[in-house]
Amino acid sequence: MAASSTGLRYPSNKKTIYDRNINRTKTSELSRAAFAYLFVEMITYAQRRVTGIADLEKRLNTQGYPLGLRLLDLLLARTASSATTSPANLRPTRILPLLQFIHTTLWRHLFGRPADALERSAANAAEYMISDNDPLVNGYVSVPKEISQLNCAAFVAGVIEGVCEGAGFATDGVSAHWAEGAGGGEDMWPGKTIFLIRFREEVMEREEILGRAG
Amino acid sequence: MSYYFAIIGTKDNPLFEHEFGTSRQGGDGVARFREDARHMNQFIVHSSLDIVEEVQWGGGQMYLKHVDSFRNSHVFSFITGGNVKFMLLVAPDTHNASRASSASTARSSTYGQVSTYNPTAPSTEEPIRNFFIEVYDAWLKTIMSPFYQVNMPVKSPVFRGRVAGAAKKYL
Amino acid sequence: MASTKAARIGEDVWKTRVDKVNAELVTLTYGTIVAQLCADFDADYAEVNRQLDKMGYNIGVRLIEDFLAKSGTAACANFRETAEMIAKVGFKMFLNITPPITNWSGDNKQFSLIFDENPLADFVELPDDGRAQDELWFSNILCGVIRGALEMVQLQVEAHFVSDVLRGNDTTEMRISLIRIIDDEMPPDDE
Numbered sequence: 001m002a003a004s005s006t007g008l009r010y011p012s013n014k015k016t017i018y019d020r021n022i023n024r025t026k027t028s029e030l031s032r033a034a035f036a037y038l039f040v041e042m043i044t045y046a047q048r049r050v051t052g053i054a055d056l057e058k059r060l061n062t063q064g065y066p067l068g069l070r071l072l073d074l075l076l077a078r079t080a081s082s083a084t085t086s087p088a089n090l091r092p093t094r095i096l097p098l099l100q101f102i103h104t105t106l107w108r109h110l111f112g113r114p115a116d117a118l119e120r121s122a123a124n125a126a127e128y129m130i131s132d133n134d135p136l137v138n139g140y141v142s143v144p145k146e147i148s149q150l151n152c153a154a155f156v157a158g159v160i161e162g163v164c165e166g167a168g169f170a171t172d173g174v175s176a177h178w179a180e181g182a183g184g185g186e187d188m189w190p191g192k193t194i195f196l197i198r199f200r201e202e203v204m205e206r207e208e209i210l211g212r213a214g
Numbered sequence: 215m216s217y218y219f220a221i222i223g224t225k226d227n228p229l230f231e232h233e234f235g236t237s238r239q240g241g242d243g244v245a246r247f248r249e250d251a252r253h254m255n256q257f258i259v260h261s262s263l264d265i266v267e268e269v270q271w272g273g274g275q276m277y278l279k280h281v282d283s284f285r286n287s288h289v290f291s292f293i294t295g296g297n298v299k300f301m302l303l304v305a306p307d308t309h310n311a312s313r314a315s316s317a318s319t320a321r322s323s324t325y326g327q328v329s330t331y332n333p334t335a336p337s338t339e340e341p342i343r344n345f346f347i348e349v350y351d352a353w354l355k356t357i358m359s360p361f362y363q364v365n366m367p368v369k370s371p372v373f374r375g376r377v378a379g380a381a382k383k384y385l
Numbered sequence: 386m387a388s389t390k391a392a393r394i395g396e397d398v399w400k401t402r403v404d405k406v407n408a409e410l411v412t413l414t415y416g417t418i419v420a421q422l423c424a425d426f427d428a429d430y431a432e433v434n435r436q437l438d439k440m441g442y443n444i445g446v447r448l449i450e451d452f453l454a455k456s457g458t459a460a461c462a463n464f465r466e467t468a469e470m471i472a473k474v475g476f477k478m479f480l481n482i483t484p485p486i487t488n489w490s491g492d493n494k495q496f497s498l499i500f501d502e503n504p505l506a507d508f509v510e511l512p513d514d515g516r517a518q519d520e521l522w523f524s525n526i527l528c529g530v531i532r533g534a535l536e537m538v539q540l541q542v543e544a545h546f547v548s549d550v551l552r553g554n555d556t557t558e559m560r561i562s563l564i565r566i567i568d569d570e571m572p573p574d575d576e
Contacts, residue, residue: 007371008513009553017355017510018372025507028408031399033451034479035411038526041440042418049425063417069296070358070413076276076295077354091295093274110410136406166296166364168270210271358508360416361423361517369513 023078036141043143043152053150057176061158068162075105092167095128095199095207102163103130110159111136121196126204130160130195131179138191151176153193160195170200215331216245217385218255218303219377221353223365224296226263228256230368230377235307237382238341246307255287259301262289266299276350277343280333288333292346294353296364300346306331341384348380391469394456395477402455403478408504415505419523423512430520437522441529448530449537452478460538464563465489467540468496471531471561480504484559497547500524500557511551518553522546531561539567 010016046059076090092098103118111132121127137152153176161174179192221230233245247255262282269278270293282289292300332338352373356362419437426432456474461467468486476482476498484498505524511517522528528544535542541564548554 007369008511009518010372011550011553011555013555015550016372017359017508018352018370018376020355020507022351022354022358025408025412025504028481028504029405030408030411030481030504031479032404032406033448035406035414037444037448038411038414038418041443041526042414042421044443045418045422045436045440063421066360066363066417066420067413069364073295073354073357074409077350090276091270091274091293093271097274110407112407168297206271355508356510359510360413360420360508361510361512370510 022074026078032136035136039137039141039152039155040143042155043141043147043150047144047147053147056147056150057154060152060154061161061174064155064158064160065162065165068159068164069166070162071106071109071159072163072166075101075109079105094210095169095203098164098167098169099128099130099197102160106159106163107132110156124198126199126201128197128199130197131192132156132195133189133192135191135193138193151178151193153195157195160197164197164199169203171203172198172200174198215241215385216247216305216307217381218245218247218252218259218305219349219381220256220259220301220303221368222259222263222299222301224298225365226260227365228367229298229365230373231256232374232377232381234378234381234385237385243378243382247305251305255303255305258282258284258287259289259303262291262301263299266291266293266301270297277346279339279343283333288331290333290339290342290346292343292350294350296357298353300349300353302342302345304331304333304342345380345384348383349377352376352380387466387469388473391466391473392483394458395474395483398455398474399477399481408481409507412504412507415526416509423517423521428512428514428516430517434520434522434525437525438529438532441526441531442533443529444526445530445533445535446537448479449534452534464493464540465496467535468561472498475534488560494563496561498559498561500559503557506549506551506557509551518551522549523551524549524557528559531559536567539569541565541567 042063043060047056050056050059079090092101099118103115107113107115115130116133117131119129121129135153135156137155141152143150143152157174157176161171164171164174174195174197177194177196179189179194215236217234219232220228223229233247235241235244235246237243265281266278269281276292276294278291278293280288281291287303287305290302290304356368356370356373419433422433422436426436452475455478458470458474461470472486473483476484482500482502482504484500486496487499488497489495503524509523511521511523525546528546531544532542542561543564544559544561546558547560548556548558550557
């Protein structure tokens with residue numbers, strides 16, 4: 001097939017993506033059920049193309065990743081335009097502001113509230129954890145029984161990974177884990193999930209240099 | 215003045231290029247680079263990327279203002295959240311001063327600015343900032359599409375139209 | 386009048402009985418599903434359309450229960466009433482839109498929905514590969530949803546898009562045709 005790029009056709013009334021205000025849907029809402037239905041279909045479809053839970057989670061992660069890349073710029077731009085001046089001091093250049101952006105700005109936008117906790121791993125300085133007591137993707141979505149250990153938040157982990165790597169913070173992956181006692185237990189938060197973010201060595205080195213510089 | 219604008223991906227790969235000339239003060243918006251300057255422009259912009267990379271982890275500003283100069287050419291930069299770089303090279307028109315045409319008055323007044331062109335003056339930085347911000351808005355719309363992947367060249371004529379429009383409006 | 390009644394039910398259900406979520410989360414999630422299908426099937430758009438329709442069908446057969454429970458509506462008297470319920474209650478309830486109904490056929494068995502708004506397609510520009518705009522129906526999942534949901538209430542329909550602004554058309558139009566009313570003559574269960 002020849003790379004026939006003849007250019008796209010556009011409606012005569014100029015309805016292209018470039019003609020819509022980027023903030024038009026900033027606060028729009030749809031039904032949570034609509035999301036759940038789509039999400040379950042995404043999982044069911046993905047399930048047919050993988051073997052095992054780990055593969056499935058990896059695939060969900062891959063599908064979430066591009067959302068992170070998009071939301072990073074979208075949300076940064078919106079923060080900028082709502083401030084008094086145009087973009088200033090905006091891109092996260094250090095780990096903590098980046099994680100706060102994820103924990104607060106990203107979470108608020110997607111789930112209507114900040115995440116529940118943000119901590120640094122005691123065992124490994126390059127590892128950070130964001131936890132959500134009741135992830136939307138676990139609470140509302142019922143997955144088929146045979147894959148009940150699946151943590152659907154792997155999709156959200158992919159979103160986080162996309163934000164981090166898009167912003168220039170390479171990771172060795174972001175993964176979603178059931179919190180201890182979670183995963184169908186009698187716990188108060190049966191869906192509680194911890195997102196583990198592992199930054200690459202070069203990111204930690206840069207962080208240290210930037211820290212020394214002031 | 216003549217402008218060369220390039221969007222550079224995260225692997226230092228060009229995603230979009232556009233040339234234009236001054237539109238304000240009666241300019242006709244046409245770039246007047248010498249043929250052999252074209253290659254040079256790309257080269258200058260490319261070597262400015264090193265400087266952008268040095269400052270990109272500084273304050274976190276998106277608009278990095280004037281980052282580099284080479285002879286009469288000045289390079290301005292804007293960096294997106296996704297670390298895509300907008301690079302704008304500004305150079306005086308090279309071979310038009312003597313050409314007589316209906317636009318010669320307008321052009322000579324533009325040309326006359328060259329000697330006084332100050333890349334760090336607020337009157338230079340501000341319009342370029344506005345240009346970048348308007349391009350950034352169009353850029354956001356490009357990357358929001360589910361079919362856009364990182365570092366994919368932008369071919370949309372509508373996007374090009376937006377860049378040209380921003381150039382005309384502010385520069 | 387059936388139309389205003391349906392509109393009122395739709396508004397009421399949306400306001401009081403629907404849990405909400407950020408629209409962009411849904412839009413982006415749907416976008417990533419379609420993009421993944423296009424990648425998996427190597428831009429075989431006919432197959433992508435089919436897969437989307439299938440996903441929609443699965444959703445439709447599950448969604449109808451939720452729809453009936455929330456809207457509290459009884460069986461429709463005729464296909465025109467069904468159309469009103471789809472457009473003003475169904476779409477309102479799930480996507481917060483009410484696509485106008487047009488182009489009824491003379492026998493009242495076919496109509497069109499016009500999508501001036503389509504949250505699934507916000508931000509979308511189809512691939513510039515010379516084929517997507519001729520072959521891909523980006524929002525095809527909606528056809529499957531309608532087909533699946535109506536089958537559960539004994540209506541066999543056929544639904545397809547005839548135009549889409551993403552393809553450069555001036556409108557996005559879905560055509561829905563009633564094929565037949567499914568007779569309830571299932572053999573009784575053994576037990």
